[in-house]
Amino acid sequence: MPASWWTRKRHYFLYVAREFTALPLAIWLLWLLYDITQKTTTFGTAFAVFSIVCLPFALYHSFTFLSLAGSIIHLKLLDRPVSSRVIVASQFALWIGASVVIGFLLLRLAQ
Amino acid sequence: MPDKRITIRATRYDPDRDEKPRLQSYDIPFYDESMVVLDALNYIKSDIDGSLSYRWSCRMGICGSCGMMVNGTPKLTCNAFLRDYWPGAITVQPLNNFPLIRDLVIDMDDFMHKLKSIKPWIIRKQELPLGAGEHHQTNEQIDDFRQFSECINCMLCYAACPVYGLNNEFLGPAAIALARRYNLDSRDQGLKQRLPVIGDAEAIWECSFVGECSVVCPKGVDPAKAIQQTKLDTTMRFVLPYGNRD
Numbered sequence: 001m002p003a004s005w006w007t008r009k010r011h012y013f014l015y016v017a018r019e020f021t022a023l024p025l026a027i028w029l030l031w032l033l034y035d036i037t038q039k040t041t042t043f044g045t046a047f048a049v050f051s052i053v054c055l056p057f058a059l060y061h062s063f064t065f066l067s068l069a070g071s072i073i074h075l076k077l078l079d080r081p082v083s084s085r086v087i088v089a090s091q092f093a094l095w096i097g098a099s100v101v102i103g104f105l106l107l108r109l110a111q
Numbered sequence: 112m113p114d115k116r117i118t119i120r121a122t123r124y125d126p127d128r129d130e131k132p133r134l135q136s137y138d139i140p141f142y143d144e145s146m147v148v149l150d151a152l153n154y155i156k157s158d159i160d161g162s163l164s165y166r167w168s169c170r171m172g173i174c175g176s177c178g179m180m181v182n183g184t185p186k187l188t189c190n191a192f193l194r195d196y197w198p199g200a201i202t203v204q205p206l207n208n209f210p211l212i213r214d215l216v217i218d219m220d221d222f223m224h225k226l227k228s229i230k231p232w233i234i235r236k237q238e239l240p241l242g243a244g245e246h247h248q249t250n251e252q253i254d255d256f257r258q259f260s261e262c263i264n265c266m267l268c269y270a271a272c273p274v275y276g277l278n279n280e281f282l283g284p285a286a287i288a289l290a291r292r293y294n295l296d297s298r299d300q301g302l303k304q305r306l307p308v309i310g311d312a313e314a315i316w317e318c319s320f321v322g323e324c325s326v327v328c329p330k331g332v333d334p335a336k337a338i339q340q341t342k343l344d345t346t347m348r349f350v351l352p353y354g355n356r357d
Contacts, residue, residue, distance in 0.1 A: 001208070011321075015322070
């Protein structure tokens with residue numbers, strides 16, 4: 001199989017992009033953990049810039065991950081299978097809800 | 112439209128004469144809008160070059176024999192219409208990721224061994240005598256596995272799967288989908304016999320959810336779904352109390 005297999009089709013390219021997004025997120029997490037071990041209370045400009053760079057990767061990764069939930073989770077409600085659309089919608093609702101709660105708490109802690 | 116024509120570029124390879132496969136062009140009449148790529152290959156074989164080798168049988172998307180790469184995409188050639196490609200040329204190649212035997216014929220032994228390894232038949236702990244009657248199933252019980260039972264073993268999903276292309280040890284989409292078909296069947300009691308095969312590192316856990324297997328399936332089976340759901344089920348079986356009961 002040629003090394004360029006992932007350029008053959010748009011679907012393959014998007015798959016590789018999806019997998020690649022984990023890399024900057026892993027680096028971001030390691031950086032965050034390192035700063036925490038240094039007992040840093042304020043993060044530097046470099047970390048802030050890198051966080052902004054990582055944001056689209058995180059959003060893309062989250063979007064693709066949650067979109068695939070409909071294929072992974074199979075639930076039955078009253079002996080009827082729950083449609084994958086409902087499962088995906090519930091995942092996005094939980095994601096948005098959790099983001100709002102965490103954002104609210106962070107803003108409260110910052111004050 | 113008597114003068115309408117189309118170019119078919121087909122892979123030719125004779126292991127006794129050729130070092131590597133090559134493409135050969137054939138200019139054929141496109142005399143009927145319902146013509147499919149398999150019709151074009153049959154025309155070449157009967158009217159131009161009788162030595163062209165390829166597999167086919169039913170001509171109606173049931174037998175799964177005529178899978179080939181059509182312009183780089185795995186397709187049943189009996190279901191790939193020339194009108195969708197005309198006036199462009201059509202390149203027909205053997206299915207990706209399999210050893211080539213001759214022209215458009217691939218070696219399917221690996222798939223056959225993998226298919227057999229998941230025991231794609233109903234396993235009972237104790238067979239009841241025929242006189243005991245049928246195994247009854249409700250429509251809801253059939254719905255649990257129906258889509259996975261549509262698989263016709265055409266191997267298009269293997270040709271589309273880069274994971275299988277990079278690692279031929281991978282059990283692959285169709286075999287796992289069929290294992291799930293039987294594991295979800297209320298009449299089947301063979302889960303424990305299939306678990307060592309489907310739970311292997313080279314089986315469900317090798318899949319990284321590219322998803323192209325489900326895109327190319329001509330029968331609407333969703334092997335990617337079968338694999339991910341099996342991952343979830345085997346994990347829950349391992350984690351939950353009483354998960355390993357029969």
